[in-house]
Amino acid sequence: MISEEQVLECILTRRSVRKYRPDKIPAEILDKIINAGIHAPSALSKQPWRFLAVSDADLLNRISDYVKPLIYEKLKDVSSSSTKRYLELIGSENFSLFFSAPLLVVVLGDNKNPLSDIDCSLCAENMMLAAHAMGIGSCWIGSARMVEYSMDLMSELDIPEGFHIVAPVVFGYPDENPGKPEKNSPVVYWR
Numbered sequence: 001m002i003s004e005e006q007v008l009e010c011i012l013t014r015r016s017v018r019k020y021r022p023d024k025i026p027a028e029i030l031d032k033i034i035n036a037g038i039h040a041p042s043a044l045s046k047q048p049w050r051f052l053a054v055s056d057a058d059l060l061n062r063i064s065d066y067v068k069p070l071i072y073e074k075l076k077d078v079s080s081s082s083t084k085r086y087l088e089l090i091g092s093e094n095f096s097l098f099f100s101a102p103l104l105v106v107v108l109g110d111n112k113n114p115l116s117d118i119d120c121s122l123c124a125e126n127m128m129l130a131a132h133a134m135g136i137g138s139c140w141i142g143s144a145r146m147v148e149y150s151m152d153l154m155s156e157l158d159i160p161e162g163f164h165i166v167a168p169v170v171f172g173y174p175d176e177n178p179g180k181p182e183k184n185s186p187v188v189y190w191r
């Protein structure tokens with residue numbers, strides 16, 4: 001029987017982790033994470049996902065170096081304090097877009113399926129929750145999608161024909177405890 005407490009504990013304590021130990025994630029753990037992903041609901045159960053696992057630190061660094069200036073260009077005129085803090089980080093040479101995590105898993109969506117982005121997002125959330133239950137941290141790195149502007153990096157990633165990047169998510173053993181999340185109270189409309 002599933003314990004309600006444990007399920008809620010897992011959901012309520014998952015946080016985006018932005019500091020990782022260098023330890024690799026064993027293949028059998030990655031299998032479990034992906035298995036949790038493919039058990040997500042999907043429209044008409046089409047399961048329009050594929051998974052690209054990237055553990056090559058050099059390739060991740062080159063993607064990071066390519067994307068950082070693009071993010072800077074995109075956000076440089078935004079004045080919010082959180083954006084300014086992020087731009088400061090991006091500006092520092094040693095900052096990795098992937099927080100030096102040992103593994104990036106990119107959930108790829110089927111171009112022909114109009115609902116694949118939704119399905120793949122549910123899949124990614126399942127993966128992040130399963131990882132958290134196993135003591136593994138994760139963070140969705142949305143800005144990594146900008147790698148699509150580089151033909152060279154895209155050819156190295158060798159994304160299968162007919163699929164596109166939906167959810168680039170890093171995984172690794174946490175080297176920080178982000179603590180309790182600050183969440184806005186839900187706004188609920190009853191009819």
Ligand SMILES: Cc1cc2nc3c(=O)[nH]c(=O)nc-3n(C[C@H](O)[C@H](O)[C@H](O)COP(=O)(O)O)c2cc1C
Nearest residue numbers: 014015016017018139140141142143144178181182
């Ligand atoms: C679509 C999407 C894109 C995101 N992109 C980034 C990103 O590029 N870099 C990053 O550090 N965090 C990114 N995040 C993580 C969010 O910043 C994080 O989920 C949010 O601040 C809430 O914190 P929590 O995950 O700890 O609850 C992204 C999350 C989502 C869902």
